[in-house]
Amino acid sequence: MTACEPFGARLRRAMDERGPLCVGIDPHASLLAEWGLADDVAGLERFSRTVVEAVADRVAVMKPQSAFFERFGSRGVAVLERTVQEARAAGTLVVMDAKRGDIGSTMAGYAEAYLHKDSPLFSDALTVSPYLGYGSLGPAVALARESGTGLFVLALTSNPEGPEVQHAVRADGRDVGATMLAHLAAENAGEQPLGSFGAVVGATVGDLSSYDLGINGPLLAPGVGAQGATAADLPRVFGPAVRNVVPNVSRGVLRRGPGVAALRSATERFAEEIRTAVAGG
Numbered sequence: 630m631t632a633c634e635p636f637g638a639r640l641r642r643a644m645d646e647r648g649p650l651c652v653g654i655d656p657h658a659s660l661l662a663e664w665g666l667a668d669d670v671a672g673l674e675r676f677s678r679t680v681v682e683a684v685a686d687r688v689a690v691m692k693p694q695s696a697f698f699e700r701f702g703s704r705g706v707a708v709l710e711r712t713v714q715e716a717r718a719a720g721t722l723v724v725m726d727a728k729r730g731d732i733g734s735t736m737a738g739y740a741e742a743y744l745h746k747d748s749p750l751f752s753d754a755l756t757v758s759p760y761l762g763y764g765s766l767g768p769a770v771a772l773a774r775e776s777g778t779g780l781f782v783l784a785l786t787s788n789p790e791g792p793e794v795q796h797a798v799r800a801d802g803r804d805v806g807a808t809m810l811a812h813l814a815a816e817n818a819g820e821q822p823l824g825s826f827g828a829v830v831g832a833t834v835g836d837l838s839s840y841d842l843g844i845n846g847p848l849l850a851p852g853v854g855a856q857g858a859t860a861a862d863l864p865r866v867f868g869p870a871v872r873n874v875v876p877n878v879s880r881g882v883l884r885r886g887p888g889v890a891a892l893r894s895a896t897e898r899f900a901e902e903i904r905t906a907v908a909g910g
Contacts, residue, residue: 872907
């Protein structure tokens with residue numbers, strides 16, 4: 630496989646040109662209903678294609694949530710394949726939100742499904758879970774380096790159950806979330822202008838001042854919009870690392886559908902608020 634330009638470099642350029650906003654593609658059954666669509670494959674495809682049409686040419690990143698496609702079986706996965714391909718063709722980077730995690734050849738299989746250039750689901754980056762041990766991600770790290778793609782590793786998530794694992798303190802006195810950040814900093818050491826191995830850090834998790842977020846990689850930050858965080862919160866939460874934050878907005882944009890113009894208007898509003906907040910931070 631011939632490596633392309635690393636994901637981190639492509640992401641830095643996209644963020645500088647379009648702003649850092651990431652829009653999720655989350656076809657919840659409730660959102661399909663709000664749009665007046667049936668909860669079936671036809672509704673799924675109409676929803677996804679509309680979001681891509683409205684948004685893909687004006688944001689740095691789009692993030693489809695694989696689960697909402699997988700629930701329709703092979704026909705839903707086929708829609709996901711087309712969604713990824715159409716979004717990338719329109720010029721946005723695609724982060725596949727699948728949160729895969731396993732060991733050995735199984736982890737390698739997951740990586741090949743999303744990060745191999747010949748896969749129908751080939752994406753620019755993949756979310757992964759390190760909670761079988763960070764080293765279990767080795768096959769995905771290796772393939773990402775080879776293919777010029779990236780990973781976003783769950784580190785400090787915003788769900789209330791997360792601290793049970795992520796705040797657990799290791800024998801060395803460092804908690805698990807901080808340990809994941811340290812692993813990522815090592816992966817990204819020396820990379821310019823930005824490393825390709827990022828962390829998922831919720832915008833709603835509260836005070837992060839005790840964590841070293843300077844991993845020289847991107848920080849995917851869910852929670853802006855419907856989950857309660859605002860653009861103005863980002864400098865306070867992320868501090869000096871705010872320039873590398875990729876804030877994700879899903880329902881805050883998607884609930885404005887099904888009209889393309891309304892989706893674009895909501896996207897542009899969030900993008901401007903985030904751009905202003907980051908510049909001020």
